[in-house]
Amino acid sequence: MSNPAKTAVVRQPDPAVTAAGKRMTSLKSNLIGYAFISPWLIGFLVFIIGPMIASAYLSLTHYDMLTAAKWAGFGNYAKLFGEDDRFYTALKVTFIFAVISVPLKLAFALIIATMFNGKHRGIGIYRTVYYIPSIVGGSVAIAVMWKQLFGDEGAVNGILQLFGVQGTNWVTNPDTALSTLILLVIWQFGSPMLIFLAGLKQIPGEIYEAAIVDGANRFQKYARITLPLLTPVIFFNLVMQMIDAFMAFTQSFLVTAGGPLDRTLFYAVYLYQTAFGHFEMGYASAMAWVLLFIVAAVTLLFFRSASTWVHYESEGGR
Amino acid sequence: MFHAFTILVGVLMIYPILWTFASSLKPESEIFRNAENLIPSSYHWENYVNGWRGFGTTGFNIFFRNSFFLTILVVAGTIFSSALVSFGFARRKFWLHGFLFGCMMITLMLPAQVTLIPQYILYQQLGWVNTYLPLIVPAFIGGNPFFIFLMVQFIRGLPRELDESAVIDGCSAFGVFLKIILPLCLPALVTVAIFTFYWTWNDFLGPLVYLNNPDMQTVSLALRLFSDPSSVTQWGQMFAMSTLSLLPMLLVFLFFQRYLVEGIATTGIKG
Numbered sequence: 001m002s003n004p005a006k007t008a009v010v011r012q013p014d015p016a017v018t019a020a021g022k023r024m025t026s027l028k029s030n031l032i033g034y035a036f037i038s039p040w041l042i043g044f045l046v047f048i049i050g051p052m053i054a055s056a057y058l059s060l061t062h063y064d065m066l067t068a069a070k071w072a073g074f075g076n077y078a079k080l081f082g083e084d085d086r087f088y089t090a091l092k093v094t095f096i097f098a099v100i101s102v103p104l105k106l107a108f109a110l111i112i113a114t115m116f117n118g119k120h121r122g123i124g125i126y127r128t129v130y131y132i133p134s135i136v137g138g139s140v141a142i143a144v145m146w147k148q149l150f151g152d153e154g155a156v157n158g159i160l161q162l163f164g165v166q167g168t169n170w171v172t173n174p175d176t177a178l179s180t181l182i183l184l185v186i187w188q189f190g191s192p193m194l195i196f197l198a199g200l201k202q203i204p205g206e207i208y209e210a211a212i213v214d215g216a217n218r219f220q221k222y223a224r225i226t227l228p229l230l231t232p233v234i235f236f237n238l239v240m241q242m243i244d245a246f247m248a249f250t251q252s253f254l255v256t257a258g259g260p261l262d263r264t265l266f267y268a269v270y271l272y273q274t275a276f277g278h279f280e281m282g283y284a285s286a287m288a289w290v291l292l293f294i295v296a297a298v299t300l301l302f303f304r305s306a307s308t309w310v311h312y313e314s315e316g317g318r
Numbered sequence: 319m320f321h322a323f324t325i326l327v328g329v330l331m332i333y334p335i336l337w338t339f340a341s342s343l344k345p346e347s348e349i350f351r352n353a354e355n356l357i358p359s360s361y362h363w364e365n366y367v368n369g370w371r372g373f374g375t376t377g378f379n380i381f382f383r384n385s386f387f388l389t390i391l392v393v394a395g396t397i398f399s400s401a402l403v404s405f406g407f408a409r410r411k412f413w414l415h416g417f418l419f420g421c422m423m424i425t426l427m428l429p430a431q432v433t434l435i436p437q438y439i440l441y442q443q444l445g446w447v448n449t450y451l452p453l454i455v456p457a458f459i460g461g462n463p464f465f466i467f468l469m470v471q472f473i474r475g476l477p478r479e480l481d482e483s484a485v486i487d488g489c490s491a492f493g494v495f496l497k498i499i500l501p502l503c504l505p506a507l508v509t510v511a512i513f514t515f516y517w518t519w520n521d522f523l524g525p526l527v528y529l530n531n532p533d534m535q536t537v538s539l540a541l542r543l544f545s546d547p548s549s550v551t552q553w554g555q556m557f558a559m560s561t562l563s564l565l566p567m568l569l570v571f572l573f574f575q576r577y578l579v580e581g582i583a584t585t586g587i588k589g
Contacts, residue, residue, distance in 0.1 A: 030413055032491045036406025039399035040422065043460020048425055051436035058436065065439065112327070120320055128575065129328045132335065135571055135578075139520040140538040141560035145338045148553070151350075155337050158354030187331070194582040247429050250522050254542065268431055275435050276527060288432045295429055 059285035069282065076286035087287070089262050090270040091294075093178065097266065098245035101182045106237055109189040110230075113196035114222070127194075134190030142184075143254035147171055150180045174260045181251045181264055192237045199233035200226070228311045235310045239302050246295050267291055335564070342366070342557035349553045362554060366562070369555030373543055376532045378559055381540040385519060388450055388536060392518040393511050395457030396465060400510055401503065403461060404469030405495045409481060419470075422463045430523075438527060452528045453521075457514075465510045468581065472506040473499060509581035512574050516567060537563045 034041065059076055063069035080087050112130060116123055136142055150156050150170035157167030170176045203226065211221050249268035256264040258273070271291070275284035336356055341349050342365055344358040370378045406412075407419055441452040476499065484494045525536045541563060544556035571578065 029411065033406055033410035033412030033415070036410055036491075036495070037403045037412075037418065039459045040403040040461060040463075040466060041418070043399070043456060044421065044425070047437060047456055047460055048428070048433060051433040051440065054436035054439070055432055058439075065442070115320065115324065118320075122321075126324050126328055127579075129332050131579075132568070132571070133331055135516060136335065136564050136567055138516075139563065139567070140522055140541045141338065141563045142334070144541055144544065144556065145334060145560060148341075148350075149334055149337065153350035153353055155333075155354040158352060162354070187334070191582055194579060198582075243427055243429070247431065254522070271431050272523075275438075281435050281439065285435050288429070288435065291429050292432045295427065299427055 055285045055288060058282050059289050061282040063281040064279045065281060066279075072282060076283050077290075079283070080286055080290065086262060086265065086270060090265045090267045093263065093265050094246060094248075094267040097178065097182060097185075097248065098242060101185045102238065102241045102245050104182070105186045105189045105241060106192055106234065108186060109192035109237070110196050110234070112189070113193045113200060114226075116193075116197055117200045127197075130193060131190035134188045137184070137188035138250060140250070140254060143250060146180065146184050146251075147255045171256055172260050174263045177256050177260055177264050181255060184251055184255065185245070185248070192241065195237055196230070196233060199230050203229050231309060231311045235302070235306055239299060242298060242302070243295055246291065246298070338557055338564070339561050342554065342561045344554060346552070346554050349557070365552075365554035365558040368552070369558040372540065374532065376535075376540075378537070378540065378562070380533055381535060381537045382562075384534060385536040385538070388453060388525075389515055389518040391450070391454045392457045393514045395454060396461050396514045397507055397510060399458055399461030400465040400469050401500060401507065402495070404466050404473055405499055407466070408470045408473035409478075409494075409499070410491070422466060426463050426467070434523075434527070441528070447528055448530050448534065450529075450534070453518075453524050462514070465514070468510065469503065469506050472503060476502055505577060505580070508574060508577045512570060512578055513581065515570060519567060 058069065060072055060074065061069040062072050062075075116127060133142075148154050152169040154170075156170065160167045168176065170180045207225055207229075208221055211225055216224065247268055248266050249272065252258055252264045252266040252269045253272070258265040258269045267287075268291075271284055271287045274280050274287060333356075337354075340356040340358060341353075343361050343363065345360060345362050348355075348359060372378045372381065407415070407422075437452070438447070441447050444451075446452050480498050480502075481494050484498050489497065520538065521536075522538045522542075525539050529535050529539065537559075541556070541560060544551055544559070
């Protein structure tokens with residue numbers, strides 16, 4: 001493809017190129033660069049930066065979309081933190097959901113990925129079967145199905161009855177409703193599993209050989225070599241799943257509708273109700289900013305803690 | 319041991335999906351009696367025929383058409399914008415390159431709720447509510463930062479000598495993009511297309527907020543109408559249409575499994 005003669009000609013410094021000419025080419029090169037990224041840049045300004053500024057302003061007003069926005073100062077925030085019990089309920093529910101579902105999901109993903117890392121027959125089929133729930137899991141079809149599966153006369157109670165256990169309506173029982181949603185999320189452990197699997201495959205075999213020579217048993221190998229080398233992947237999964245958990249909406253909205261007794265009132269569901277049920281856009285914007293700060297704080301905390309437990313050694317990890 | 323355990327867990331994993339399918343064929347009286355049974359006593363394919371009729375005057379042919387229309391346009395828009403933008407970030411130098419790339423990475427972690435309300439107000443003022451524009455236009459301008467990142471990583475892995483020799487042969491920057499990089503990006507583009515397909519097909523919040531007209535609604539929204547307390551629920555039909563809504567996703571998965579697994583493994587994208 002490349003023509004050596006031509007290359008030589010082009011690469012020779014051209015004395016005619018003046019400083020002004022160079023500036024022109026650099027301007028042109030810049031413009032070309034910006035032309036390529038312009039779809040994102042326009043979208044970023046119009047759909048992210050603009051709305052964020054608007055949202056910050058709205059959070060300081062009362063706005064119902066029918067009459068003009070009324071300035072409220074920090075009134076929305078004061079009401080949120082001072083008087084709104086459902087806000088605290090939503091925070092609590094979302095935290096419990098995140099703190100229980102994310103570690104369990106990742107633990108499952110890691111255990112299964114470790115099992116699948118060995119050489120067994122039919123691994124490809126198992127991997128496919130385990131991954132399918134992750135693909136369809138976010139759909140409305142699965143949400144409405146889950147509601148029936150765990151309903152009064154659903155399949156779960158049917159199976160329990162075979163063992164002589166009398167079930168309940170898991171979705172409308174205040175004590176179990178959140179657990180069914182957590183289960184729905186854990187069921188979708190397929191994608192972190194694939195990420196772990198990719199991470200495991202990157203660990204070079206020689207490291208284990210050295211450990212075997214030193215007389216390490218299987219457990220020691222896993223705890224001392226595999227896990228530390230996998231921490232960058234664990235960290236990545238943890239951060240992404242945490243952010244997802246804080247923004248979870250569809251599961252609660254469709255399966256339990258935030259009920260019973262607000263026991264599954266996810267933050268995003270409460271925010272949706274406030275914005276599109278009651279059209280309190282100012283108040284909902286304040287809620288959105290609180291969510292942003294919480295997600296930012298949690299993410300920052302994770303990144304701060306990373307230096308103490310995430311093991312960056314090879315180029316392979318992230 | 320290994321096989322006993324994996325098969326047991328595998329059955330648990332796949333059971334809810336099989337149950338949906340089984341329930342779609344059961345007679346109404348049987349769905350919630352011996353519900354755990356996966357084999358119907360008789361096969362009621364008419365659940366599919368009756369469910370297909372939909373609600374009022376709007377059948378599932380309309381809902382599926384809407385979903386496909388929306389999904390195809392969003393996929394096209396996402397491919398268009400993420401290909402252009404990722405080439406810009408991966409191969410071009412320009413002012414504020416690092417800063418802008420950082421901005422893009424931060425938006426990966428931005429909760430959608432923060433921009434949802436002002437975006438809704440913006441579209442309301444533009445008269446876009448109750449059209450597909452709020453769901454399609456952002457795909458063309460902006461795309462998804464996740465995919466831009468995925469493609470930047472991919473393009474960085476391609477040898478730069480290819481670009482250089484094309485430039486020497488008289489290719490413009492756009493020519494390099496179109497003739498050299500784009501064809502090589504095909505595997506990454508397929509991954510982007512598949513994930514966009516899934517996310518758009520499954521999207522619920524977007525259509526819920528922006529599409530109110532019954533004959534504009536997507537399959538996701540329509541399925542929810544089955545469990546609407548105000549209508550008499552036909553469970554068999556609900557499960558039949560649920561099964562149909564899962565079918566495109568499962569088919570895409572079967573045909574493009576390799577791209578999916580690679581996409582997840584190399585970028586950590588969520589499925």
